[in-house]
Amino acid sequence: MSVIRLPGDRSVRVNPRTLAVATGCALLALAAGVLTVGDGDYPMSPAEVLRTIAGAGTPAQDFIVNELRLPRVVTALLVGSALALAGALFQSLVRNPLGSPDILGFTQGAATGALVVVVAGGGSLALSGGAVLGGVLTGVVIYALAWRGGLHGQRLVLIGIGAAAILTGVNGYLLTRAQHMEAARAVLWLTGSLDGRGWDDALPLLAAMAVLVPAVLLCCGRALHVIEMGDDLARGLGIRVERVRLIMLAAAVLLASLAAAAAGPVAFVALVAPQVAKRMTGASGPNLVASMCTGAGLLVAADWAAQRLFGERLLPVGVLTGVLGGGYLVWLLAVERRAGRI
Template sequence: MPTRSRRAVIRAGGLSLRLHPRTGAIGLVLLLIALGVAFVNLTTGDSPVPVAEVLKSLAGKGTAGTDFIVYELRLPRVLVTLLVGVALGASGAVFQSLTRNPLGSPDFVGLTTGAASGALIVMLITGGGGLRVGAGAIIGCVITAVAVYLLAFRRGVQPFRLVLMGIGVSALLEAFNSYLIYRAQLNEAIAAQVWLIGSVNGRGWTEVVIVAVTVVVLVPLILYYGRHLKVLALGDEMAVLQGVPVERSRAILALAAVGLSAGATAAAGPIAFVALAAPPLAARLSRSPDAGILPAAVMGAALLSAGDWAAQNVLPSDNIPVGVVTAALGGLYLTWLLLHERRGARA
């Protein structure tokens, strides 16, 4: 006799939210891990600060030297890491659900590469920096998303065609980015290449504001329309029968996910792996085929925080960009995913 999965239902007005107990527990554990690693990152670095001194500084009772280290050097970096992880995890969950493909993340559909193209144009052609680079990344991401959608559209958009078109557009943009770097001055090319790796080194309050606004505005929107993701995965006809506004829901979810990816890339560069792996890893921990957007978001925050800790402490003298760590982990994850799919096909 089949057993029903127990779920808690929270209602507020006309809205309802269903929570699976295990999924909620896993999400809470991941959140605590992300915050714990973030706090450790506040205490470690070239000038280690004791835990007690960090707590005093956060409470407004620290010394001038400790406050400078915590508030000017480390807290912005930690906040950018957490918020970018949340943005990438949520964005990846939406794209993978909409495309019904584990490779349907901003990395593979060309969005992060498009954002990089926009940023490189500002950096290497117009000579801009700071906010202009962030704006260029956002514009490049949005233009790439529209181009991929239009190229994949043929009496509707099939998920498989969208992923393939995104991979093709990404390859073209990679070539364009390489050309821009090749034509640049040596110092400009080095700075651009470092940005392309993806890094939270030297990030300040400007980047915190960019990604924080993106997360605060778009994550609630995704959570609201994310209720329809499971029904949309059953097909448009079934979704219509269930009363779901198919085109509006899909368009809003896709645009919000694009915005999250753009904001994350504008703040920290095109960081790989997190959007690809966070949703399926959260789903495996919760033993659910679809863990949901919030668990994927906090998994993204935990992964990026752990990656930043590794980047600072594995080779502390080099302080390598976090994108190096996530790219290495991404390669291992992608290899495992392909082997897993191959074994599943044989079975």
């Protein structure tokens, strides 16, 4: 463990392996993004892509890169990192590797908000707003039901699973009420897709993460490590446990809802990325930064694979992450069962 001195007699403890994993995953995610931007019917080399992003490309290259391909890749990077951070926060909050907005009902709540907009005949902007509002309202309801002198992880999981089941039924009913064209658009969104994503989808999420990520790291980073050792120890060290948990839950719900607004409820990235990051770093605690970098790389790689590995039949990225994440969930349940934790 290394100590980095900051101005004002402050310091930060850094695990070299965690730093190396986070840096490596971030570089791999950016490299995958550059390769993805250069791939397609109009192929470009990585040097041409970087030159075009820097403003030195031809008009054709500038249009293809900056207007068509780069917004999709940036959206994938942001959505992957937002979902991974939300998943890491949820897993730390409930102290369970199965903690994820997919399982706890928050993704289904965002889908309900979006489907209400679809049935009402709203446009894409209203759909995104409905997804955020639905996710936030679901978070408020689950928090209120799970609160009993404190926020206990097991209660949150059980209530979240129940809410997910109820909202799944509501979403099925809303789909039957939509017109055929609107229902087809809603099904594509519910699958999780990056098709046609532009700067209007990426920039709101970027602005939100510019606020939420520093707030989470500054307010909850050290406190999360201590809380995982036990509430009594954390309170003895002066940490306001319930306040930290409320900030964690609010940030995780907002991140998951905003990610769903940008690309739909992409499945299992929030579940898988924090666990992959934790196994690579070998460190205890939530591994927030490493999880973000891992999630960004996973979603960019999955989007490239969904576009290129199945011939002319382009898959929504949520199909591929759902298949891979479902397999990972089965494996994780088997591991937890053998360990006697479930």
